[in-house]
Amino acid sequence: MQITSKFHSKRGSALLVTLVTAVVIGTTLASYLGMVKYQNQSNMRSLYWNTGLPVAEAGVEEALTHLAWADTNLAQYGWTLTNGSFYKERMIGTSKVQVRMSVTNPPTILAQAYILDPKNNAFIEPPRTVRVTTTNDALFAKGMVAKGVIDLNGNNIETDSFDSTDTNYSTNGKYVASKSKDNGDVATNSGLINSLNVGNANIKGKASTGPGGSVSVGSNGSVGSKAWVDGGHNGIQPGWTTDDMNVAFPDVKVPFTGGGFTPASGNVGGTNFQHILAGGNYQMSSLSMSGQQKMLVTGNSVLYITGNASMSGQSQIILAPGATLRMYVAGPTASLGGNGIINNGSALNFSYFGLPSNTSLSFAGNAAFTGTIYAPSAAFTLGGGGNNNYDFVGASVTSTVQMNGHFHFHYDEALGKIGPRRGYTVTSWNEI
């Protein structure tokens, strides 16, 4: 059978079909490419947006590092005083950060991050900008701080706080029980079980450990507010413990190089003194005081002991009114016994610094101690405690704490306000 086609071949029909097909495929391809481009742009926008933040924060870090190392002269190491603020610009990879620090103290830091757009080879505007305010953090922001275990092993141990610069919370700058506060915090970085053994002590303040750490309290121990402890409650008041303690303890540096004076002996007011420090830098290979030996400090003095320090018998270090002593000990052992440090001023007047090689510090005897201890590598042992409640006034930062006897530990909150600082930290962070 022969079928005759009704369709006559037409010239150009194949071309038309090809063209239509090409248009359909082309449109589809163009749409795909458009979507891919759109997605790519979206990804790139997000990438640039998120890249800007670490670049800006790198600028903030740069400023904080500069504050820590440049001391008082901030116009150095590439920083210039420009238009009333300290300014630095640097490249980080292909990105650029401009950092400005106000001349105020503590400074405000403004960091602007510019991200390079490879398509145009130009920085994207506007920059991502971060502004932070800072504070020069207190070295002694809490009463008793340690890297490791704190063991308050003894009877009638108590911590609380006062403020030697506020007459509402002190009398003539001295601790008075009736004006005490409840910021006698005890804190450890340790995350060990029972890393803070309160025993039967009364902690008028917060007890803090590192993550996973725990606070052990004896049957007569109490941790909490002044009202909680004075109210006769045992145990831990809800909300007065935390387990997120995480503080860096920078090492103590040698106070000076090039040597210092050797303290001379002498007679002052009819009393013989083994060592007299009249102000300035003093250096000794070791300190050993016993019997009735005395040291007198009459000016603002720094004493660098390259070896061990030992006080026993009835020896004592006497700070004249208005005098200050910063004692640095590099030897492995220091023992502040005898009659201790006679400091009728505030805790700011006497400071003990243990260098990294100072691994043991003991505080014995019945004399009161007014001052601060910063020895982050030293195991701190306290024994004795006298018969009154004026035992330890100030603050301590050590590696561990072992407290025996019946110490009363009074944290002076003035140390947090006007005491030594440990460096600038960020207090607020805003993106603008």
Place this chain on the structure above:
Amino acid sequence: MTLVEFMISGSIAAILLSAVAMLTFYTGRSFASMANYIELDQHSRGTLDQMSQQIRQTTKLLSATSQKLVFLDHDGSNLTYVYNPTNRTLIRQKTGQPDKVLLTGCDNLEFNIFQRNPINGTYNQYPTANAATCKLVQLRWTCSRDNIYSRFNTESVQSARIVIRKQ
């Protein structure tokens, strides 16, 4: 043209047309899925960028569950992110401002909080249940959208850990 020739050519044409129809069908589905995914991804990514910027500069976390976070914002007002599994939405609530739907089509969403301390030897932080000690917030969600064919291949998963800078 003989009948045999007609049948053969008809069969070939049918095969070709079927192939074209199939190609059109799959291309259309792929096209729809891709368009869906791009839009979904863009919304998720934009939401994540916004939330990371806002959470980063809050003052502190006030309360937290796996589906709701309440922050004290930098301006002193409360900032809340709440997930509604029934409506599949993530909503931002801020005092003095109208509620804003950040995500739709959210199949699951989970908030987790962590404290500041890093776990030794890792880049992770210790999880916490206490909002007062929260330093990091982890967000994780999965969104999907229906298209004319199916829900497959139109999921967008986002996850991030955000550090509260002021805490």
